[in-house]
Amino acid sequence: MKPHLLKNAAFHTTPVLLGALLAACGGKDARPDTPTETACVPLQLERDVNLDGFRTDRYAWRDAHCKPRSASLVRNDAPDPADWTGGYVRRYTYDVAGTTRVCDGSDAVPGWGIVASHLRASEEWGNWTEKIQGTGRTLFEGRHHALHEFRWPLTLDGHVVDVTVHYLFATGRSHPLYAITHDASRAPPDAIHADVRSPYGDIRFDGAGNADITGVGWGDRYRFTTLSAEGVLSRANGWDYRESNVVPYTRMFINPANAEMGVVQTQTWEQKPAGGYWNYANWGLVDEDGPLPEDWNWTYQLNQYQLPEQGPTRSHRMAWGSNFGALGYREYPRYGDDSGLSGYPYQSYSVFMVLGTKDSDPVFSQVNEVERWQHVRFTASEGRVLERGPGGVGRDDLVAFDVPGYNPVYATWEAEAAANNRAVLHFDAGTRGVRHPVLVVRGYTASTPPARVTLDGEALTADVDYFASVDAAGKALWLTLARTVDQTVSLHIE
Structure with missing residues (x-):
């Protein structure tokens, strides 16, 4: 099942929560977030763990509250049981009120962190790392910090793009950091006209994966959020796109399961614009009665292509996004079509892969x-x-x-x-x-x-x-x- 193609053939250039806060009466300017003096155990790496046939390297660390988390990365040097070639998070675990929530990849897409790009105009839709073997290694394993690297030769429109991905895990930081570089220097400039959608994937962030999605949202220059009186995501939902925004993000949540998933960039939108296509015409607007924007014109790919004409969805699909040309073009329009950016020879960015309870507001935090x-x-x-x-x-x-x-x-x-x-x-x-x-x-x-x-x-x-x-x-x-x-x-x- 390939990522969905844009239906529009024309190329348009116009139209925290912080932890404990300082008490009102004052206090130290730098303070512990919890009163305990219990040590956080060091980060642990278990190499070549067999996870139901998937060969994984499992990183376990303690989050901002010294609670346990883990991510199992599938090795990318051979076919895996899902008939992919790894390079993604197959299983993610975190603590929910003393119980471990286990989040596994779905049946359709086996995990989260997959590299994917679409081509603007080509006989091929684009490519992703489904069948591409690469290399992986632990770059650095410290007592409380670790870096894991994956590399692939990704072919796009007959040209090889060298892709590098790093995962950073750190004690005291809840969410793994995902950093990616697309190096198109082996191709001539302007020979590849592609977007970037990594980290792409599907992971059951509520654990069981059997609950309807409540809502989704994203941030570019404004914040988009779905509105639902019925408490589930559907094409009939209203939406609100009025609140200004600084840092790009995507967000998906399930209220009954108290679960949330998202991606948050490490830079502001002005420093590193994200998102694509033409829905920016709705910036500053609200439509409480719906329907949602056409699926091909969402600023980021989420689960809109798995959203039926009638009724809700249980798809946990999530991706990043950009305009075409972000990979391969010396100049391409940033989202909003008000200035140009360069996607050659490199396209690099970093994001946090966020999972947590809905009550803790992890994405906006x-x-x-x-x-x-x-x-x-x-x-x-x-x-x-x-x-x-x-x-x-x-x-x-x-x-x-x-x-x-x-x-x-x-x-x-x-x-x-x-x-x-x-x-x-x-x-x-x-x-x-x-x-x-x-x-x-x-x-x-x-x-x-x-x-x-x-x-x-x-x-x-x-x-x-x-x-x-x-x-x-x-x-x-x-x-x-x-x-x-x-x-x-x-x-x-x-």
Whole structure:
């Protein structure tokens, strides 16, 4: 079952929740999110786990509340039991009130994280990684942080596009980060006219997978949400597209199962536009009586092609999206058709793959976090804050960060250590707050974590107040601060 094609043949160029908040009476500017002093257990990697015939590498970590989560990544070097070739999350688990919710890939599409692109005008619809064998490896396995890499040669319109995907797992960060680069440099410019829809997939985010979808939504320059008096998604639903938006996202939820799934970009829409086609004509409008927009013109592909003419759906399909030309064209129109962007030779972006309970509002919580990061002032009095980095995974070219020190590839705060492996770093977060920032100190040459970490002079405890990993090969220290940071704080690493 292939991703659905656009029906329109014309090419148009016109028409947080934060954790515990600071009490009103005041308190420390950087504080634990929970009163417990119980250590979070380190990240665990189980290699080559047989999951009902799927050969997987299982990453288990603790989320922002020190609750267990896991993701089983199917190896992409051979056919799997679903007659695909892996490279996706087959099983995802997380804690719901002390019970483990197990979310497996569906029967139609066996998991989430699949690479998919559609071609604008071709005898072929496009391609995805269903039958393409590639390579996979653990790039870095630290005590509390890990990077897993997949690579494929994806053929589009007779040309090979080299695709690289990284999954980042980190203690203290609930949602895995998915970073992708499409490298079309083996093809001439403007030879490939494709969109990007990764991470594409279908995973039963409510566990059982036997409940009707309540609603969907997305964010581009505005927020679109479905309206339903009956409590289920149908083509007759009304919709609201009036609220302005900063960070791109997609969202799907099931109220009776208290479950939600979504994708949240690590950059703002202005920094990295997302979404495609022509539904932007409805920006700022509402239609309470419906029906929903035509399926081919949704800004992102969700489950609209599995939505019957009458009645609800139980499809958990979700994808990302862009305009055609985002892969392969030197200039293509961004969504809104008001400016041009480049999709050659690279198209790179990073998103969070979000699963959680509907009550915890996980998608909008992550959206709010990314929005807050844009207002942070990150400086160093010992060491140096990095202002440039690779433009994406699998790339060597350097690009300037929109926010000095904030690397959107991994959603990390990055600095270079001083000559003695020390660093003194300062967060000025104002009143917005930054929850559990993940730092990467480059040029860190020690083979062990720092002997002492302090925050505004207070000694912090490893595995409780912060979670550290040493990447000896990459000469980097990864450190998640188990705090919500408000105002200005100083972090000493020595």
